[in-house]
Amino acid sequence: MCTYISSNQLWDSIEKEFSPYESRKNGNILLEEKFGSMSLNFFNTGSGINYSSCVATFNEDTILEGKYNSSISYLIFNTSANIRIESNKFSNSLDLNTNTYYKGQRFDGLKEKALYQKNKKYIFHYLVFKDDLFKSFIKDESILSPNPNSQILLQQNILLKELIDINLIEKNTRELYYESKILELTYNTINNLNESSFKSLHFLNEKDIQALHKAREILINNIHNPPSLKELAYKSAINEFKLKKGFKQLFGNTVYGFLQEYRLNKAKKLLEIDDINISEAAYLVGYKNISHFSTIFKKYFGYSPINIKKKQKKYYL
Numbered sequence: 001m002c003t004y005i006s007s008n009q010l011w012d013s014i015e016k017e018f019s020p021y022e023s024r025k026n027g028n029i030l031l032e033e034k035f036g037s038m039s040l041n042f043f044n045t046g047s048g049i050n051y052s053s054c055v056a057t058f059n060e061d062t063i064l065e066g067k068y069n070s071s072i073s074y075l076i077f078n079t080s081a082n083i084r085i086e087s088n089k090f091s092n093s094l095d096l097n098t099n100t101y102y103k104g105q106r107f108d109g110l111k112e113k114a115l116y117q118k119n120k121k122y123i124f125h126y127l128v129f130k131d132d133l134f135k136s137f138i139k140d141e142s143i144l145s146p147n148p149n150s151q152i153l154l155q156q157n158i159l160l161k162e163l164i165d166i167n168l169i170e171k172n173t174r175e176l177y178y179e180s181k182i183l184e185l186t187y188n189t190i191n192n193l194n195e196s197s198f199k200s201l202h203f204l205n206e207k208d209i210q211a212l213h214k215a216r217e218i219l220i221n222n223i224h225n226p227p228s229l230k231e232l233a234y235k236s237a238i239n240e241f242k243l244k245k246g247f248k249q250l251f252g253n254t255v256y257g258f259l260q261e262y263r264l265n266k267a268k269k270l271l272e273i274d275d276i277n278i279s280e281a282a283y284l285v286g287y288k289n290i291s292h293f294s295t296i297f298k299k300y301f302g303y304s305p306i307n308i309k310k311k312q313k314k315y316y317l
Contacts, residue, residue, distance in 0.1 A: 003035045003060045007067040007111075017042050020050040020072060020130045026178065035062055041166065043178050048130035051182040053164055055123050062116045068106045073134035075189055077101040077152060077160055080123040084115040088302045096124075100149035101156070103193065105131070109302035125160055127186055139194045153192065159185045204246050211238035212250050219259050223266075223286040226259055263287070264300050271308045278305045 014029060016022060017040075024046030031038040036058040044050045078096045085094040088111045096102055106112075116122060129137075152160070162181050169177045204212075215236040219226055226232075232255065233240040247255050263285040270281040279290055282305075287293035298304045 001060050003058070003062045005035060005062060005064050007065045010064070011066045014040070015066075015069075017044070018050055018052050018126065018128060019070065020044065020048050020128050020133075021070060022046075022050075026175065035059060041163075043182060045179060045182065048133040049182065049186060050128040051126065051163070051185075052128070053123070053125045055121070055164075056116070057121050058116045058118055060118045062118070064114045064116065066112045066114070068110045068112075069108055071105070071107045071131045073103070073105050073129045073131050075101055075103050075127040077125040077127075077156070078123075079125070079152065079157070079160060081117065081120040083122065083124065085112055086115070087112045088299075095149075097149055099152045099157070101152055101189070102149055107301070111302055123164065125163065127182070127189070137190045150192075150196075153188075155188055156185065156192075159188065204242070204250070208238060208242055208246055209250065211236045212243070212246050215243060215247060215255070216251060216258065219255070220262060223259065223263055226256075226286075229255060260296070261300070264297055267293070267297065267305070268301065268308070271305055278309065281305070 010031075017025070017027065017029065022044050024044055026043040027041075029038075029040040029042075031040075036056065038054060038056040040052060040054050042050065042052040076096065078098060078100060080098065082098060083096040085096060087094075094102065094104075159181055163178075163185070166174065166178055166181075215232050215238070218232060218235055227235065229240055229243065233243045236243065238246070244255065247253075247258070251258055253261060267281045267285045267287075270276045270284060271278065276284075278294070282288075282290050282293040294305055
């Protein structure tokens with residue numbers, strides 16, 4: 001038997017408390033339900049960073065659904081049993097293993113399902129950031145791509161334990177202590193991400209990095225008729241091996257994966273303009289087949305292009 005908890009049964013009612021776009025606030029939510037129990041602590045700094053911790057147990061194997069309505073970046077730290085997360089954006093599921101953390105992004109229209117096993121104690125922590133704030137902390141763009149699990153380091157583990165035990169701190173200094181530990185965890189983790197990224201780019205010199213930025217600009221300026229990899233390498237003055245490997249390392253996506261992502265995001269912005277219809281938006285970003293465009297648009301964003309037009313109460317084809 002498996003319990004399914006839809007987004008409107010739980011997440012929709014508490015999502016606001018975990019948004020980095022809300023004003024400064026902290027608190028606790030205790031849930032004792034048929035599915036099990038859950039204790040959630042949260043602290044919104046009011047400056048674009050939200051921290052939360054969750055301690056939960058489930059009486060049956062449980063699928064917890066979440067639907068998201070804003071763009072954020074996040075770090076999730078798992079200090080307990082393994083958690084599997086599936087989404088409508090990625091074909092492969094994410095296995096968040098014990099004592100690891102994961103960096104990801106959420107966007108308007110994303111749907112996720114987290115799978116929990118019965119009678120196991122789960123303890124995990126979230127750092128959630130306004131998207132532009134997180135990007136401002138990052139030294140190179142490859143860090144922004146979803147990454148495999150990273151091991152929680154000793155200093156991070158100490159900070160996470162201190163945050164779980166926040167109620168042991170005297171009330172008159174608790175809020176100050178709480179925020180200081182959140183900011184320390186933020187700095188520690190982002191600094192580690194930046195340092196590990198710098199080390200992984202050791203095979204690229206400054207000339208290579210400049211060439212890769214040029215390659216990206218060429219793609220952006222030629223979305224209707226993108227060059228082949230061989231042509232792109234020649235025009236960017238870099239060999240094909242470094243183009244493929246270096247592009248993914250620097251920008252977090254393959255050459256043509258980046259091109260598709262850029263086209264779709266540009267199309268979404270165009271569709272949000274009242275006088276641009278779906279056919280026009282598809283053509284303007286280089287798609288000739290509207291059906292194909294609609295299919296990959298829905299796969300990426302979680303909803304069809306027509307949904308944007310429905311919100312505007314116009315139905316263009």
